[in-house]
Amino acid sequence: MQSYSDKFAFQVTVSPSEVSYSYSIKAALHLGSETPLVDAKCGPSGLCNQSAAATSPSFCSCVHQGFSAAVSPPDWNMDDTSRGCRRNVPLDCGGSRSSSTDWFAALPGVKLPDTLNSSLDMGITLDQCRARCLANCSCVAYAAADIQGSGDGSGCLMWPENLIDLQYLGGWQTLYIRLAKSESGKRKERSLLEWRKRLQIILGIAEGVKHLHEGEGSAGNVIHRDLKPANVLLDGG
Incomplete structure (x- = not known):
């Protein structure tokens, strides 16, 4: 800022x-x-x-x-x-x-x-x-x-x-x-929704990595050289 x-x-x-x-x-x-x-x-x-x-x-x-x-x-x-x-x-x-x-x-x-x-x-x-x-x-x-x-x-x-x-x-x-007290509740609700969205992203990444290793057609020898948040592509959905 x-x-x-x-x-x-x-x-x-x-x-x-x-x-x-x-x-x-x-x-x-x-x-x-x-x-x-x-x-x-x-x-x-x-x-x-x-x-x-x-x-x-x-x-x-x-x-x-x-x-x-x-x-x-x-x-x-x-x-x-x-x-x-x-x-x-x-x-x-x-x-x-x-x-x-x-x-x-x-x-x-x-x-x-x-x-x-x-x-x-x-x-x-x-x-x-x-x-x-x-x-x-x-x-x-x-x-x-x-x-x-x-x-x-x-x-x-x-x-x-x-x-x-x-x-x-x-x-x-x-x-x-x-x-007002209700504004505090709305703030907590927004924080909870943001955390749930982050959790969904984390689970999606984990599922994708698992598929690379164990999914159908996978060789099981994938090397992850640069797995970090900046390299995670979100579809905006």
Whole structure:
């Protein structure tokens, strides 16, 4: 994944009453007219990501697979991304940590969203921040307020609404996004399906090798000089 962290000068200001993040373009840097890194326009819950251009006509994507574009795919591909993304499944909030079934997905390497309406507490740990966000029905994401020390950082930033101006820059900070429990199940199901497909491929290769040695008409003296994944031809079925 391409990183632009060396092309910006970052500054973090932390005080008992506020925390702010700022960045500026280093001198003599030309980003080109097509990059959205300086002025992201991916809308609420959208992520500006240069690497997305490899698989999508747009630099914008949703922050997680638990979100979908707020417009039709054709409109999104035509760069109509300002309306951002919306959740696939509503959050489950029972008003307490013990009753909510929601969970958090980590989104590393990002410049944190606009902090205009976020809340700050420098006196708690990141684990305590997670618990506080989970117990707050309006909290949709959290992050460490101070990452200058070791570990995952300290302090707590929480966002009560849609995430705006979220950008992937690489090697920056981790944002934890709140998702419904069912999204966790879908992720596990996708992983299981991917593993089953791999298993089918492995069994198919083994069956083919066995046929070379023991199949009808086989001389039984086949020498395998370069059997590796790169040399396995898949039929796409």
